[in-house]
Amino acid sequence: MALLVIDDLAKTYDKVTALTGINLSVEAGEFVTLLGPSGSGKTTLLMSLAGFTTPSKGTIRLDGKDITHVDPEDRNFGFVFQGYALFPHLSVANNIAFSLRVRKWEKARIAARVAEMLSLVGLDNLAERKPRELSGGQQQRVAIARALAFGPRILLLDEPLSALDRMLRETMQKELRRLHRETGVTFVYVTHDQEEAIAMSDRIAVFNHGRIIEIGPPRGLYKKPSTRFVAGFLGENNFLSGQRADDDETMVEAFGTRFGSTYVKGRRERPGDSLTVWVRPEDIRIGQATGDEIGFRATVVENSFVGALERILLRTATGEEMVATLRSEVAVAAGQVVDCRIDPSAIGVLPNEESHP
Numbered sequence: 001m002a003l004l005v006i007d008d009l010a011k012t013y014d015k016v017t018a019l020t021g022i023n024l025s026v027e028a029g030e031f032v033t034l035l036g037p038s039g040s041g042k043t044t045l046l047m048s049l050a051g052f053t054t055p056s057k058g059t060i061r062l063d064g065k066d067i068t069h070v071d072p073e074d075r076n077f078g079f080v081f082q083g084y085a086l087f088p089h090l091s092v093a094n095n096i097a098f099s100l101r102v103r104k105w106e107k108a109r110i111a112a113r114v115a116e117m118l119s120l121v122g123l124d125n126l127a128e129r130k131p132r133e134l135s136g137g138q139q140q141r142v143a144i145a146r147a148l149a150f151g152p153r154i155l156l157l158d159e160p161l162s163a164l165d166r167m168l169r170e171t172m173q174k175e176l177r178r179l180h181r182e183t184g185v186t187f188v189y190v191t192h193d194q195e196e197a198i199a200m201s202d203r204i205a206v207f208n209h210g211r212i213i214e215i216g217p218p219r220g221l222y223k224k225p226s227t228r229f230v231a232g233f234l235g236e237n238n239f240l241s242g243q244r245a246d247d248d249e250t251m252v253e254a255f256g257t258r259f260g261s262t263y264v265k266g267r268r269e270r271p272g273d274s275l276t277v278w279v280r281p282e283d284i285r286i287g288q289a290t291g292d293e294i295g296f297r298a299t300v301v302e303n304s305f306v307g308a309l310e311r312i313l314l315r316t317a318t319g320e321e322m323v324a325t326l327r328s329e330v331a332v333a334a335g336q337v338v339d340c341r342i343d344p345s346a347i348g349v350l351p352n353e354e355s356h357p
């Protein structure tokens with residue numbers, strides 16, 4: 001049985017529907033990320049899990065027990081929330097000890113636990129500092145240590161790294177992964193940063209307009225999204241118009257060529273019906289197609305050097321534009337007509353009608 005089971009959860013504020021029809025199971029020890037644009041309901045779900053927000057509908061179960069209306073302090077969840085600041089007048093050690101004192105742990109046990117947590121987050125030398133004497137990253141480590149100190153089964157994190165600069169954010173992402181591994185605590189993590197979600201999560205639940213659009217491991221969602229929203233939200237993508245080519249449901253026509261695609265079966269289009277075809281910039285290559293590859297010609301509109309990669313804007317025979325990222329040693333110039341090739345397994349085909357509202 002899953003550790004945490006959310007069943008048909010909804011939250012409405014006056015006229016705003018913040019969440020609707022949320023179903024999600026989280027296994028013990030999992031790192032699950034709630035990812036979605038601003039206002040999509042991520043914080044509302046996390047607050048409902050923490051017990052700070054009362055859902056309008058649905059249930060939350062922990063170990064099979066209904067906790068939907070249990071008080072926050074009786075859930076024993078740890079949280080690291082945005083703006084949920086450290087106690088400024090307490091030292092690092094006392095910030096970490098706080099929740100243990102509230103729980104009436106014995107002195108010696110508190111001291112041992114604080115030392116253990118300080119070492120876990122690499123702050124052994126800073127125990128007596130006040131929060132204002134710490135860098136942003138150090139403060140965030142203290143917040144995480146404080147949230148983990150009493151041994152929660154679940155740690156809820158709401159954009160804990162969003163205030164940090166890029167380098168520090170990447171370091172802290174690795175730190176959090178390590179803490180997750182070493183403690184075995186279940187993490188439910190909120191971010192609107194898709195790269196962060198991909199790098200850190202066992203599974204990602206992609207939110208939009210208060211719903212979970214798709215949920216799965218990062219690789220699966222990136223490579224085989226089932227919806228246009230996820231195909232466009234997770235990583236960069238090119239969307240092109242196509243149509244079903246003939247009686248064979250796998251045959252598609254797009255960017256001036258015809259090819260077989262086994263990507264989405266069971267579509268309901270008839271021959272001639274329009275489809276959306278997507279292909280990621282990194283899956284477009286320059287050169288003659290070989291074997292099963294799909295070949296087509298395109299004109300280079302512009303190219304720009306972006307470090308390890310060259311970013312090329314191509315115009316296809318149908319007049320649509322697509323972005324390709326190539327390794328920099330491939331030399332192409334604006335105005336040049338080039339042969340392009342794509343592995344058919346890298347092409348996504350979606351119905352034009354969204355399968356979700």
Ligand SMILES: Nc1ncnc2c1ncn2[C@@H]1O[C@H](COP(=O)(O)OP(=O)(O)OP(=O)(O)O)[C@@H](O)[C@H]1O
Pocket residue numbers: 013016017018036037038039040041042043044045192
């Ligand atoms: N207390 C509230 N009263 C009324 N509406 C609210 C309240 N809290 C959130 N909302 C609304 O509910 C929706 C979901 O908000 P939520 O904070 O869950 O989004 P989010 O996905 O966390 O966004 P962000 O990435 O910007 O933090 C938004 O439309 C928001 O305006």
Ligand SMILES: [Mg+2]
Pocket residue numbers: 042043044158
């Ligand atoms: Mg939020």
